[in-house]
Amino acid sequence: MTSPIPGSEIFSSRPVDPDALARSLPPSLQIHTVTQQQIDDLDPLTYEVIRHRLWSVTDEMGEALKRMSGSPIVTDANDFDFAVSDELGQEVQVGLYNTMLVGAVDLAIYWTLQHRATNPGIEEGDMFLCNDPWVGGGLHQSDVIVYQPIFHEGKLFSWTSAICHEPDLGGSGLGSFDPSAKDVFSESLPTPPIKVVRNFELQRDVADVWVRRSRVPMLVGLDLRAKIGANTVGRNRIHAVIEQYGADTVKAVMKRMMTDAEGRLRAKLTSLPDGTWKATGYQDQSSVGDREVHKITVAMSKTADHLTFDFTGTDKQTGVINCTYAGMRGGVMLALLPILAGDIPWSAGGLMRCFDLVSEEGTINNATFPAAVSRGPIGPAWLTGTLIAECLSQMLDRSVDLGTSVQAACCGTWDTAVIAGLDERAEQPVPFLNIMMEPMAGGYGARPTADGMDTGGLFCIPMGRIPDTEMTEFLYPLLTLWRREEPDSGGPGRQRGGVSASLAVTPYGTSLPMGLVLASAGKAVAQNNGLAGGYPGNTGLEILARGTDINEQFAAGLIPGDLDELGGGREFGACYAESYVAPGEVLYMHWQGGGGYGDPLQRDPAAVAIDLREGKVTVDGAAAVYGVVVDHNGADDRATADLRTSMLTERRERSTRHSDAPTMDLSLGRRLDDNLVEVSVGDSRVIACAHCGRLLGDDKNGGVLDLARFEGPSTTAGPQVTSDPTEYVDTPIVFRQLCCPGCWTAIYSGIVPADHPDHSLEISRLLPAVATR
Numbered sequence: 178m179t180s181p182i183p184g185s186e187i188f189s190s191r192p193v194d195p196d197a198l199a200r201s202l203p204p205s206l207q208i209h210t211v212t213q214q215q216i217d218d219l220d221p222l223t224y225e226v227i228r229h230r231l232w233s234v235t236d237e238m239g240e241a242l243k244r245m246s247g248s249p250i251v252t253d254a255n256d257f258d259f260a261v262s263d264e265l266g267q268e269v270q271v272g273l274y275n276t277m278l279v280g281a282v283d284l285a286i287y288w289t290l291q292h293r294a295t296n297p298g299i300e301e302g303d304m305f306l307c308n309d310p311w312v313g314g315g316l317h318q319s320d321v322i323v324y325q326p327i328f329h330e331g332k333l334f335s336w337t338s339a340i341c342h343e344p345d346l347g348g349s350g351l352g353s354f355d356p357s358a359k360d361v362f363s364e365s366l367p368t369p370p371i372k373v374v375r376n377f378e379l380q381r382d383v384a385d386v387w388v389r390r391s392r393v394p395m396l397v398g399l400d401l402r403a404k405i406g407a408n409t410v411g412r413n414r415i416h417a418v419i420e421q422y423g424a425d426t427v428k429a430v431m432k433r434m435m436t437d438a439e440g441r442l443r444a445k446l447t448s449l450p451d452g453t454w455k456a457t458g459y460q461d462q463s464s465v466g467d468r469e470v471h472k473i474t475v476a477m478s479k480t481a482d483h484l485t486f487d488f489t490g491t492d493k494q495t496g497v498i499n500c501t502y503a504g505m506r507g508g509v510m511l512a513l514l515p516i517l518a519g520d521i522p523w524s525a526g527g528l529m530r531c532f533d534l535v536s537e538e539g540t541i542n543n544a545t546f547p548a549a550v551s552r553g554p555i556g557p558a559w560l561t562g563t564l565i566a567e568c569l570s571q572m573l574d575r576s577v578d579l580g581t582s583v584q585a586a587c588c589g590t591w592d593t594a595v596i597a598g599l600d601e602r603a604e605q606p607v608p609f610l611n612i613m614m615e616p617m618a619g620g621y622g623a624r625p626t627a628d629g630m631d632t633g634g635l636f637c638i639p640m641g642r643i644p645d646t647e648m649t650e651f652l653y654p655l656l657t658l659w660r661r662e663e664p665d666s667g668g669p670g671r672q673r674g675g676v677s678a679s680l681a682v683t684p685y686g687t688s689l690p691m692g693l694v695l696a697s698a699g700k701a702v703a704q705n706n707g708l709a710g711g712y713p714g715n716t717g718l719e720i721l722a723r724g725t726d727i728n729e730q731f732a733a734g735l736i737p738g739d740l741d742e743l744g745g746g747r748e749f750g751a752c753y754a755e756s757y758v759a760p761g762e763v764l765y766m767h768w769q770g771g772g773g774y775g776d777p778l779q780r781d782p783a784a785v786a787i788d789l790r791e792g793k794v795t796v797d798g799a800a801a802v803y804g805v806v807v808d809h810n811g812a813d814d815r816a817t818a819d820l821r822t823s824m825l826t827e828r829r830e831r832s833t834r835h836s837d838a839p840t841m842d843l844s845l846g847r848r849l850d851d852n853l854v855e856v857s858v859g860d861s862r863v864i865a866c867a868h869c870g871r872l873l874g875d876d877k878n879g880g881v882l883d884l885a886r887f888e889g890p891s892t893t894a895g896p897q898v899t900s901d902p903t904e905y906v907d908t909p910i911v912f913r914q915l916c917c918p919g920c921w922t923a924i925y926s927g928i929v930p931a932d933h934p935d936h937s938l939e940i941s942r943l944l945p946a947v948a949t950r
Contacts, residue, residue: 179360179494181539185546188369190288190313191502192529195265198290206294208264209332209428216429216436227422227430228522234337234414235259235272238407242339245403248396249652250342253644254614257341260525261411261431262286264333267526269431273639275342276514277316277554277562279525280507282338284313285322289370297372301328304374304408306387306401308346309367311546316504316554318365319343319353323373323404327412329424335431337411339404343397345610347390348551351694352595352612356753357465358497358549365390365551374405392597393610435527442521442531443482449579453478454571455936456564459702459929460541460556461905462752463496464549468907470702470930471498473542473560477568484532486565491540497696497753499544500553500561505536507554508561511637516569516582552696555591560704562637563589570708571942574850580625585674585711585772587629587636588619589704590697592717592768596758598684598691600654611653613680613766615660618643620667620675620714620770622705625851628784629675629771631793632662654686659738663715663767665798665896670711670773671780671851676793677715677770681740683727683763690759695719695750699769701902701910703928709851710923711773712802715897719750722763740765749904767899775851776923777803778821782812795896802895825921828914832885835918838872841865849943852917852924864943871919874940881938884915884924891928898928 199208238259243252250256258279259272266286271279285307293299304325307314314322324338346365349355353365361367373383384401388394419427457474476487486509500508509532510525518528536543542557544550563586570583597610621629621636634641646657658681668674684691698704703713724745730737737743743763750756758764785805788794799805804824806816843865846854854867863875864882874882892898894912902910909931915924915938925937936942 179547181545182547188309188311188546189502190284190311192284193287195267198265198287202290203295206299207332209329209334209424210264211425211428211432215425216433219426219429219433223422223426224430224433227418227427228434230418231261231270231431231434234261234411235270237414238337238339238411239272239274241410242341242403242407245399245406246341247399248344249614249644249648250344250612251400253642253648254617255638255640255642257339259407260338261415262336262338263428263431263526264335266290266336267435269434269524269526271523271525275638277507277511277558277637278320278340279514280510281313281315281503282322282340283526284503285370286324286336288312293370299326299333301326302375302377303372304405305370306373306383307368307370308365309369310501310503310550310553311367312369313503315340316500316507316558317550318367319346319551320554323401323408325374325408325412327415329419334424334428335415337408337415339407341400341404343391343400344612345392346397347392350755351597351692352610354551354593354595354694354696356497356694356696356755358551360549361547364549373401379405392608434522434524437527438518438521438524439527439530442518442528445517445579446479446482446484446531449479449572449576451480452572452942454568454942455939456567457934457936458560458564458704460498460560461698461701463498465751465753465755467496468905470906470908471495471541473557473564475561475564475568477565479572482531485535486532487535488540488542489535489537491537491542494539494541494544494548497549497552498556499541499548499550500556500558501550502543504553504558505542505561506534508542508558509534509565511559511562512566512569515636515639516566516573516584519582555593556698559590559637563704566636567706567708571850574625574709575848583708584624585622585629585668585670585708585774586705587622587771588677588769589714590699590717590769592616592719592766593694593696594719594764594766595694596655596691598654599687599689601688602654602686609653614644615678615680615766616768617641618678619768620677622771623668623670623672623674623707623711623774625672625774628673629667631667631675632678633675654684655682656685657682658736658763662792664792664795666715666770667793668705668707668712668714668771668773668897669777669802669895670707671775671777672773673780673788673793674705674707674711674714674771674773677768679765679767681763681765684758684760688760690757693756693758693764695754695756697752700752700900701905702930705769705772706927707772708774710776710926712777712894712897712926713772713928714770715767716900716928717769718767718899720765721748721750721756721758722765723748725761725763727763728761752905770897778824779922782814782817786812798896828887828916828921832887832916835883835885838883840870840919841872843867843870852922853943855943864940866917866919866922868922869917869920871917873917876940880940881935882940883918884938885918885921887914887916888912888931894926894928
């Protein structure tokens, strides 16, 4: 753990009370605001027209950035976002791109109003640049925000912001990822808010200082100008709306957008049960050489119309797997926006009023300076979002109206691979650096009524895209051997998780080895968990094929389609590593699919047969996990029934034994999830199996469900386990399954450390949760 540095605390930004912030501003900075009466007097038609106009501003800013940027991260993958904020920085409208960034944008504006209003001042024609994740704006230093104040008649009216991930901003590691960093000083140095535009003119000295830090300065300089251009589009569009409708009317709409979003979310929360739900997840390794797992834990409490996310008990900051408060908040928004606010306009300033965060300083998802945070958004912030999604789904699963928003974990994490070297295809060789963006095609988690989308994208980037292979080969000296969906990678369940994909590339057009940085998790411990007994999706895997015969195959007119077709040796890519890929070698990446929902032995055999025909599962996977036997006519019903009976018997024989318990009458049962129901017995409430009615627990039996328990090697989960945990960590990792002792339906299935807490057994997450409905 790094020691705090005195003086750095000034750069730590937190949410503020808007009224107190307004009162603290100097007299030289006048702000435009409206009264509550002006907000109440808005007519519905004007409100909707202006609301949609403001929404379109973020879309136009996005298109402007994509047209001006030369980075595939922006142009192909859509890893960026925008926001229109009010005069105090509250986010009125955000884009449909990287939603994690939503939790950080307002923090940067709050900090700027607090610390830049007097010196150097906030004036018309200014734009600020920031990549300090403790201040906000982004979640790590590679997230760079350019944001501007917009004035009307001399008063600060609003802000617009444009932010995207930069391919490299310096530091000791390629792409600003140093997998062995001890602190932030080995990474790209954070830059607190600085004026990059004054009086509508780019400051050349600031721009030169900015691009000088990068290994790809021309690309970073182009992105800087693209973000300035996008903000200019935003300013012009907002002024046009003001000119047409009047400043007071536009501002009243902005305030009402946030109030309406808040009110709709609070109404939705009020309709849901009060209670507390818990989830715990892990990061494999923390840096090069580490062989431990590191925990993030959350307890989500819902009381009336408000949520509290309590991360007390999360492990201390360590290695490179840390994120700041902005990252933790961004992780919450990653889950909350699509799950709870999918049918609510994304006026994030109003939505964020509906929850509080409780967290100890100096932990891996609330790290203090100078912790290394390069892995922040795609490590602890992402895992934070996955855990929040798990808690929200458990809460929603018992609602008839809102249960359609329940979803098992999506792909779980981002597999980072940064490749850099010398492109010798032109007469004059040039250096290149590429962040492989193919893991954008992750598998989505299953829902109670639908399979997860296969290679559907990332939960946190609704408009994310996978790069064009031909464009990658045009820009970089790489040849793609294959990029394809992988069978058995979706989490098995009654509803199957979406499958993921794999990529194999080899240097092509260079005679020199390429530098390689790997950074990922989910190789030992699953990060794409299932729900209601559904299994996790596949574990991640990177392999370097050394000493292959690929050039000989090319000479013979062959293109290998599988690692087994290559000669030579194999080297497993650690979670965090610095390595290389030489000509004649192959980098293989297999990222993660989505988690499953429900017991896979309850999946319709016909659906498994279709999956087999479409290459979503293999014959072995269909039999080993789903218990389905398929012949040339489709699923063999008799053989399938026999196999499933045998598999249930195996569950019984391998699990801990339990005493007998009565069977409950389920006719008056109330659904808790796919497998559990609440049954009223006199003046008491008990929990029973939804399939066989066996009594599983009540509020008097010690607080835990009476479930049969099995623990075995992670490979017991099935062929979706593509990696051996002992390759990565020393912590014992197991496949844990908890089943109903009556019918042996899986209630919980996970790949976890052996000391993982059994939140799924806690009756307190079930019975108190329904008491106030």
